[in-house]
Amino acid sequence: MGMYSRLFLPIFLIIAVVVGVRFHLMLGSETAHASARYQKNADELADHLQRTLQPILAAHDRNAMDAVLSSVLVLNGDVGAVRLDYAGGHLEALRGARMEARYPDWFPRFCAINAVNRTVNIGDAVLVLSLEPTRPLNGVWRNVLQQAVVSAVNIAIIYTLLTIIIFANKRMLRRLADATNRFQGGDHDVRLPVSGTLEARMLASTFNNMAQRVQALVHKLQQSQNDLSAQLTRTLLAQQQLQVEKDRIEVTLASIGDAVITTDLTGRIDTINEVAQQLTGWAESRARGMQLHQVFVLANNFGQHSLLKAMKAIYAGGEVVKVGNQSLRNRMGGICTVEYTANAIRTPGGEVQGSVLVFRDVTERRQLMQQISWQSNHDILTGLPNRAALALRFEQEVTRARQHNYLLAVCLFDLDHFQRVNESLGQAVGDEILKQAASRLHDFAGQRHYVARLGGDEFVLLLPELNDRTAIEYAIGKLMAALARDYQCDGKAVGMSASVGIAVYTGNDISADSLLRHADQALYQAKITGRNRHHFFDSDLDEQVRTHHNRRTEVRAAVRANELVLYYQPKLDMRKGRIIGMEALVRWEHPLRGTVSPAEFLPIVEHSDVIVDIGEWVLREALRQLQLWRAFDPDWVISVNIAARHFQRPDFVERLTAILGEFPEVPPHMLELEILESSALSDIAHVRAIMLDCQALGISFALDDFGTGYSSMSYLKRLPADILKIDQSFVRNMLVDRDDLHLVSAVIGLARSFGLGVIAEGVETIEHGAMLMRLGCDLVQGYGIARPMPADEVLSWVARFDTAPVWQAAASLPPIVTLHNEPPAGGTSQMALI
Numbered sequence: 001m002g003m004y005s006r007l008f009l010p011i012f013l014i015i016a017v018v019v020g021v022r023f024h025l026m027l028g029s030e031t032a033h034a035s036a037r038y039q040k041n042a043d044e045l046a047d048h049l050q051r052t053l054q055p056i057l058a059a060h061d062r063n064a065m066d067a068v069l070s071s072v073l074v075l076n077g078d079v080g081a082v083r084l085d086y087a088g089g090h091l092e093a094l095r096g097a098r099m100e101a102r103y104p105d106w107f108p109r110f111c112a113i114n115a116v117n118r119t120v121n122i123g124d125a126v127l128v129l130s131l132e133p134t135r136p137l138n139g140v141w142r143n144v145l146q147q148a149v150v151s152a153v154n155i156a157i158i159y160t161l162l163t164i165i166i167f168a169n170k171r172m173l174r175r176l177a178d179a180t181n182r183f184q185g186g187d188h189d190v191r192l193p194v195s196g197t198l199e200a201r202m203l204a205s206t207f208n209n210m211a212q213r214v215q216a217l218v219h220k221l222q223q224s225q226n227d228l229s230a231q232l233t234r235t236l237l238a239q240q241q242l243q244v245e246k247d248r249i250e251v252t253l254a255s256i257g258d259a260v261i262t263t264d265l266t267g268r269i270d271t272i273n274e275v276a277q278q279l280t281g282w283a284e285s286r287a288r289g290m291q292l293h294q295v296f297v298l299a300n301n302f303g304q305h306s307l308l309k310a311m312k313a314i315y316a317g318g319e320v321v322k323v324g325n326q327s328l329r330n331r332m333g334g335i336c337t338v339e340y341t342a343n344a345i346r347t348p349g350g351e352v353q354g355s356v357l358v359f360r361d362v363t364e365r366r367q368l369m370q371q372i373s374w375q376s377n378h379d380i381l382t383g384l385p386n387r388a389a390l391a392l393r394f395e396q397e398v399t400r401a402r403q404h405n406y407l408l409a410v411c412l413f414d415l416d417h418f419q420r421v422n423e424s425l426g427q428a429v430g431d432e433i434l435k436q437a438a439s440r441l442h443d444f445a446g447q448r449h450y451v452a453r454l455g456g457d458e459f460v461l462l463l464p465e466l467n468d469r470t471a472i473e474y475a476i477g478k479l480m481a482a483l484a485r486d487y488q489c490d491g492k493a494v495g496m497s498a499s500v501g502i503a504v505y506t507g508n509d510i511s512a513d514s515l516l517r518h519a520d521q522a523l524y525q526a527k528i529t530g531r532n533r534h535h536f537f538d539s540d541l542d543e544q545v546r547t548h549h550n551r552r553t554e555v556r557a558a559v560r561a562n563e564l565v566l567y568y569q570p571k572l573d574m575r576k577g578r579i580i581g582m583e584a585l586v587r588w589e590h591p592l593r594g595t596v597s598p599a600e601f602l603p604i605v606e607h608s609d610v611i612v613d614i615g616e617w618v619l620r621e622a623l624r625q626l627q628l629w630r631a632f633d634p635d636w637v638i639s640v641n642i643a644a645r646h647f648q649r650p651d652f653v654e655r656l657t658a659i660l661g662e663f664p665e666v667p668p669h670m671l672e673l674e675i676l677e678s679s680a681l682s683d684i685a686h687v688r689a690i691m692l693d694c695q696a697l698g699i700s701f702a703l704d705d706f707g708t709g710y711s712s713m714s715y716l717k718r719l720p721a722d723i724l725k726i727d728q729s730f731v732r733n734m735l736v737d738r739d740d741l742h743l744v745s746a747v748i749g750l751a752r753s754f755g756l757g758v759i760a761e762g763v764e765t766i767e768h769g770a771m772l773m774r775l776g777c778d779l780v781q782g783y784g785i786a787r788p789m790p791a792d793e794v795l796s797w798v799a800r801f802d803t804a805p806v807w808q809a810a811a812s813l814p815p816i817v818t819l820h821n822e823p824p825a826g827g828t829s830q831m832a833l834i
Contacts, residue, residue, distance in 0.1 A: 011162070019151050023144070027110060030143050034136040035113045042131050046118045049127055051692075053084070057125050060088055070095040076584050077754070078116075078131040086125035093459050097729060099134040103141035106131075111140050117277045156511070168415065172200045179207065188215040197570075202274065244353050261357045262345065262801065265315050272355065281331030296357060299327035299335055314355050315345045327368070328359070333743075335417050337363045375773035379453040381431060382438035390452035390460055394512040397464050398452070401505055407507040409463035412519035413483070416497045416531040418457040423650065429489045433496060440482045460516070469536075471505070476500060482571070484532070497532035499523060504536070523675070528607070551604050558588055559613050565589050566621050567788035570640070571759065572800070574769050575778040579798055581637035582624040582672070583781065585788045604641055614644040616659065623663040625791050626670060632795055639672040639702065647675055650688060653693040660697070674725065676704050684718055691720050700757070708745060716754060723753045728762025728782065735767055748776050 008467060049072065056064045065084060070093050072082045077099060085538045113136050118129040125680040153166065159712040182190045191211060193205035223566040259276035263269055272280075272287045274297070280295050282286070290313060296305045303326050310321040315535035324339035344352045377389040385393070394410075395468045399406040408559050413439060422430035441459055446452040461479070466472055480500065486493035501523025503515045519536040526535035558564060558667060568582040588596035605611045620638055626638045658670055673694065675687075691701055703716075734740040744760070760772050763782035772780060786797060 007162070008159075012621050015155055015158070018521065019155075022151075023147065025148060026141070027144060030140045031113060034140050038113060038131070038133060038136045038360065039116065041076060041078065041117045042118050042129065044074065045079070046120045048075075049082075049129070050120050050122050050580050053122050053125070053127065057086055057310060062088065062091070066091055066093075067300045072129075074153065076131070078133070078135050079129060080132045081130040083128045084125060085128075095512065098132065099138070101134050102138045105509070106540060107141055108137060111137055132222070160346040164508075167518070168197060168200070172196065172203065176207065177201065183211060183214075188218060202529045205274070207317055221759070227631050234340045240347075244347065252606065258358050258360045261287075261292065261296060262354060263292050263311075263357070264354045265352065266353075267315075276359070279328065279330065279336065279359070281334075292355075292357065296340075296359075297329045300331045300556065303327070309356060310342055312830060314342055316350060317344065317352055320344075324362075336361050337366045342562055379438075382435050382453050382457070383577065384438050384442065385450070385452040385676075387452070387454055390450075390454070391512065393450050393452075394516070398505060398512050398515070402507055404465075405507060406464065406473070407466045407468070409466055410503045410505065410515045410519045411461040411463065411476065411534075412454075412501045412503075412516065412523045413459040413498050414500075414523055414527070415457040415483075415501055416527075418496070421494065421496065423818050424491070425494065429494065433487045434492060435496075437483060437496075440485075441479070443481050459520075472502065472504065473534075473550055476502065480532075490552075496751040498813060499526040500806050501526055501535040502534055551601070553611065554610060555588075555605050556613075557600050558590070559610065560618065563589050563591070564614065564617060565790065566625065567790060568625075568638075569781055570781060570786050570794075570796050570801075571637075572785050573778055574773055574780055579633075579801065580635070581639065581672075581781065583639040583641075583788075584618060584625075584793065585641075587616055587788075595597050602643075604681060605647060609645075611643045612646045615643055616655065618654070619659050620662065623659070623671065625660045627663050629794070630670075632667065632798075637670050637672050639674050641674045641704065644676065647673075647690065652690055653697075656694065656699075672700045672702055672723070674702045674704040688720065695720060695722075720754060723757040724757055726758065726762075726777070728760075731762035731768060731772070731782070732761045732764060735771065741771075744772070744777075749812045752776065 027217045045061065049068065052068055053065065065086075067080050069084060069091055072079050073093055079095065080096045080098070081092065083093075084097060094706070112135040113513050116129075116131040118127075118131070120127040120129070165409060170530050179190050179192050190629065191208050193203050194204045194208070196204075197228040199566075200205045260271070261269055261276050268289055269287050269292060272284050273281065278285055280297075282290075282295045283597050292510055293304060295310055296307070298307060302321075306323070309325075310318075314321065320341060320343040322339075322341050326338050326340065327335050328338045329335055338359045339362050340357060342355060342357050345356055346352055361520070377386060379386045397408055415433070416434070416636075418430065421433065434453075438451075438459065441451045441461060445461060452460050452583070454460055463472060463475055466475075483496075484497040487496055488494075497501065501519045501521065503518035503522060505515055522535045522537040525538075526533050528537070567585045567587050569585060570577070570579050571581045573580050580640060586598050586602075588601055589596075602614075603612070605614070622638050622640050626636065629636055640677045649655075660666070660671070700722040701720070703719070703721045703727050704725045705727040706724045724747060726744055730740045730743050730747075732794050734744050748758050757779070758777050759779040759781065760777050761781050762783040763769055764773065766784070768782070768784060770782055786801075789797060
């Protein structure tokens with residue numbers, strides 16, 4: 001007891017050091033986390049106010065500014081004051097009462113979270129934010145108190161358990177000392193009760209075995225004193241028995257980690273260790289002398305028969321026997337899985353004296369193997385069969401459908417816009433939606449159908465034993481309705497629909513892989529035709545898809561083989577007679593077909609990531625060329641067309657910033673991005689955010705083909721474009737088509753109303769240019785100025801280009817205020833500019 005009690009002090013010191021280090025690290029981690037979140041909130045609030053106040057300052061709306069400043073105190077509880085100094089005056093919002101500090105006065109010295117002041121310049125205005133760290137300090141103090149309580153409880157439990165152990169050991173040692181004294185006094189019948197802790201039971205069993213053997217030895221010595229003649233003989237038998245016992249003890253000690261039973265040559269048990277007693281349920285006092293098969297009972301008759309046969313062979317001198325995956329039934333009827341090894345116990349001369357059976361419980365390992373086997377055929381997240389399990393079941397269903405001559409529908413499901421939900425609401429919500437969708441599919445499938453998850457948000461449903469297509473459509477209709485119900489995630493309803501592609505096996509010679517590929521192609525058609533619908537595989541459409549896929553593969557190979565080149569079409573300021581920049585236009589220099597226009601290959605890849613690779617290549621090549629041209633004319637602006645799929649990627653601004661960083665000599669304001677009006681209106685909020693981020697870098701935007709899309713003025717107001725680009729289809733015919741002339745005039749007037757620049761494409765004659773200048777549009781491009789040309793021809797063309805005499809007369813004409821009914825003079829002239 002003295003040694004155990006002395007452990008109190010070192011344990012206390014260890015706990016004190018560990019707790020001190022833990023609280024030091026925890027305080028540092030909590031402080032860093034709270035400070036980072038505090039700083040991040042301040043930065044996000046500053047950015048939010050900058051974006052919010054910028055249009056309000058421009059409108060000089062003092063009431064709106066005051067409302068925004070007042071809302072800051074509600075949005076962020078850390079804000080103590082916010083001030084705005086602008087050209088028209090000064091506004092200030094102060095928090096009436098400070099948040100109550102729930103930490104002691106000394107705590108901030110150990111938790112370095114300081115007050116934050118943010119100054120934001122919004123044009124000529126200055127916004128100052130003052131934030132107080134009371135709330136983050138309260139949060140850190142609350143976490144520290146919680147951990148302190150937990151630590152105190154843990155320490156109390158440790159010392160309580162240590163005290164219990166000390167008193168248990170004290171009682172065990174007192175019993176052992178009392179029994180030892182009685183044994184030394186001649187009471188050889190004394191025994192310790194086998195009870196209490198595991199250590200106490202093991203100590204009692206050891207003492208009892210020792211006392212029993214010593215008592216037997218004393219009895220033998222007393223007998224030897226009665227007959228000295230017989231003593232010598234009995235001693236030589238005794239030596240042999242001691243050797244056997246030694247051999248048995250050595251085998252037992254070597255196997256002490258497992259369950260061990262030893263027997264004599266008749267199969268009766270001599271010894272059974274503690275582990276074997278626990279697994280069989282038989283105490284040593286009861287098991288000793290019983291037949292092995294009565295204690296070591298295997299649950300199946302074949303296993304029991306094999307054990308008896310193996311032990312008989314061992315008693316006859318046979319080799320070691322190893323058997324696995326056996327079910328052992330204990331005395332209480334419980335079952336566990338064991339593996340055992342049986343071997344003979346031999347004398348130094350090789351004579352068999354008995355046997356030893358060593359076995360261990362492998363139930364947990366078997367369960368682990370079963371779990372691994374299950375996981376290899378099931379999806380961990382949803383519990384549905386995975387692709388490997390589907391492949392086996394798929395082949396079976398195809399074989400059954402062929403044999404019994406019924407239809408088999410292969411349905412490939414995909415959740416619509418799942419990636420967008422995953423990115424906006426988080427992966428945890430996405431996983432919950434997948435689990436709920438899998439549950440609905442599983443409930444629908446029941447015992448008759450089969451559902452599996454391929455990966456991501458793709459699921460496969462096999463519908464066997466159907467008679468016609470009407471039955472398939474009825475089943476799919478019910479399932480689509482089930483999948484379209486709102487998904488409940490953290491108490492919120494998330495709307496989600498699904499698209500499905502269906503391939504039907506009708507008994508023809510086709511593989512399961514081909515059926516799944518057909519369903520995938522049908523799913524693609526369901527998505528491109530609007531999503532939230534089903535589509536059956538069509539063999540004619542399959543050929544078109546294959547052709548499209550092959551052509552897309554060819555374009556991808558052309559990108560990798562550097563077969564793309566850029567042509568450049570000049571942009572002209574007609575009134576000044578000066579080239580203001582170039583539009584970069586991609587061409588494909590095909591090794592067999594020659595120069596291929598973009599209209600022949602870009603539509604093939606516009607819905608794939610190949611268009612992103614092409615777009616980034618065009619940006620780099622255009623910036624590289626502009627870097628060379630800046631020595632000739634540093635004011636040129638180069639325009640690059642950006643596809644909708646490329647522009648709307650979440651990492652577009654980040655990737656564009658990296659590309660601009662590769663060309664530090666080109667200022668970002670020399671780059672102009674052209675986006676189609678139709679692509680801009682597909683997700684106007686997202687597009688607006690990207691445009692604002694790019695304009696913050698200095699990049700300008702032009703709405704290409706303006707007038708061919710929806711052209712809502714409300715949308716135009718929300719899009720921060722810099723230039724409207726009049727589509728060439730209106731410009732080309734405006735001299736002979738009155739409606740086109742009206743439309744061009746309207747676009748120019750619209751651009752003026754919104755304070756935007758305007759440029760016209762499709763200018764093919766001097767008359768086109770003259771009319772555009774009279775309408776108020778000075779910037780143009782088109783075949784009447786120059787066709788697109790390779791980069792190495794641009795400078796020589798610019799050197800030869802001289803338009804001043806040609807455009808001087810046109811520029812002197814008065815502007816057109818109102819369009820008359822008569823066609824414009826010279827409207828049918830076809831005199832070319834070059």
